[in-house]
Amino acid sequence: MKSTYFLIAILLVAASCKKNDTLANTTATITALSCGSGSFSSSATINTAYSATATVPYTGGNGVTYYGGSAISSTGVAGLTATLQAGSLTSGTGNLSYAVSGTPTSAGTASFTISFGGQSCSIALTVNSAGGLTVPAVYNKIYGATSITYDGTFVTIKCNALPDHKSAYYQTNNVLYEAFSGTTFGGGTFAINPNRIATQNITLKIPVNPVLNAAHPSTPMGVIGVAINGIPFFNQYAAGGSALANEINGFDQYWGHPQNTGMYHYHVEPLYLTTVKATKSALIGFLLDGFPVYGPEEPNGSTPAGLDVYHGHTHTTVEFPAGSYHYHFSTAAPYLNGNGFYGTPGTVTQ
Numbered sequence: 027m028k029s030t031y032f033l034i035a036i037l038l039v040a041a042s043c044k045k046n047d048t049l050a051n052t053t054a055t056i057t058a059l060s061c062g063s064g065s066f067s068s069s070a071t072i073n074t075a076y077s078a079t080a081t082v083p084y085t086g087g088n089g090v091t092y093y094g095g096s097a098i099s100s101t102g103v104a105g106l107t108a109t110l111q112a113g114s115l116t117s118g119t120g121n122l123s124y125a126v127s128g129t130p131t132s133a134g135t136a137s138f139t140i141s142f143g144g145q146s147c148s149i150a151l152t153v154n155s156a157g158g159l160t161v162p163a164v165y166n167k168i169y170g171a172t173s174i175t176y177d178g179t180f181v182t183i184k185c186n187a188l189p190d191h192k193s194a195y196y197q198t199n200n201v202l203y204e205a206f207s208g209t210t211f212g213g214g215t216f217a218i219n220p221n222r223i224a225t226q227n228i229t230l231k232i233p234v235n236p237v238l239n240a241a242h243p244s245t246p247m248g249v250i251g252v253a254i255n256g257i258p259f260f261n262q263y264a265a266g267g268s269a270l271a272n273e274i275n276g277f278d279q280y281w282g283h284p285q286n287t288g289m290y291h292y293h294v295e296p297l298y299l300t301t302v303k304a305t306k307s308a309l310i311g312f313l314l315d316g317f318p319v320y321g322p323e324e325p326n327g328s329t330p331a332g333l334d335v336y337h338g339h340t341h342t343t344v345e346f347p348a349g350s351y352h353y354h355f356s357t358a359a360p361y362l363n364g365n366g367f368y369g370t371p372g373t374v375t376q
């Protein structure tokens with residue numbers, strides 16, 4: 027009898043060793059993670075306890091069982107964590123599950139950088155402000171904002187104006203520093219200016235229902251809008267209202283540059299957004315009057331036709347299927363905005 031128990035014990039130990047060896051000897055791998063297609067099982071609200079499951083599709087799974095992960099803290103909006111749940115990969119396409127919990131401390135976008143099976147990307151959860159107002163979905167395209175909130179009339183976008191792409195204007199010890207030489211926007215030879223990129227604190231308040239303003243207020247010097255990566259748009263003038271002229275040769279590898287306080291900005295097409303993050307015809311940002319900004323092409327590859335003196339026109343777009351006035355970038359001046367805003371601008375503090 028005693029020896030029977032002993033034998034069972036040996037078998038149990040052997041069985042558990044075998045299981046662990048299987049896990050330890052085979053690495054879970056996938057070929058791609060699709061954070062952009064990820065989803066959360068419920069919506070989140072500022073200062074309210076949150077518990078949900080995030081589902082992130084993958085492709086190219088190798089059929090291996092994997093352990094749960096350690097908690098990943100949110101950035102952008104603090105107070106949440108995402109924890110990979112143990113599971114088994116399919117051989118091919120499937121979903122990873124993360125348990126997301128905590129209490130978000132501000133409204134805006136909570137981001138989680140996840141890494142699995144040799145791939146990594148960032149999933150984003152919108153945290154709503156109190157009062158049950160959900161930020162209209164189109165503004166979630168502004169992935170580089172540090173927070174986005176909505177009061178029913180205005181969407182308030184905060185950003186730090188740090189580009190998410192390489193630049194010759196980062197300090198050389200920054201991971202995003204990359205030297206640049208040769209031809210820049212407009213065909214001139216790049217000549218670096220003395221300014222270097224510094225963190226900003228910019229708040230734009232943009233009307234969500236933009237309206238035509240027949241007076242077409244002039245665009246101010248400084249921030250006139252924001253790109254989806256949280257970088258401000260400036261108008262077609264250099265300081266003092268003179269033509270950009272020599273400034274253009276100071277545009278870096280992605281066609282932006284910092285001014286004297288280190289605020290990085292775009293006067294012309296943000297090349298990183300139109301070639302890496304999105305496309306030449308994608309929604310690239312918004313001007314302060316609330317009207318959207320698109321790249322230098324229409325979806326069929328054509329040059330936008332019939333732009334007015336404010337540098338926009340009206341037709342249906344992916345984001346505005348009922349049609350909307352919108353601005354387009356162009357390679358020739360005024361590049362983004364012409365003779366003033368089309369609508370009534372909101373406010374900006376910088």
Ligand SMILES: [Zn+2]
Binds near residue numbers: 284293
């Ligand atoms: Zn400038």
Ligand SMILES: [Zn+2]
Binds near residue numbers: 354
């Ligand atoms: Zn258009």
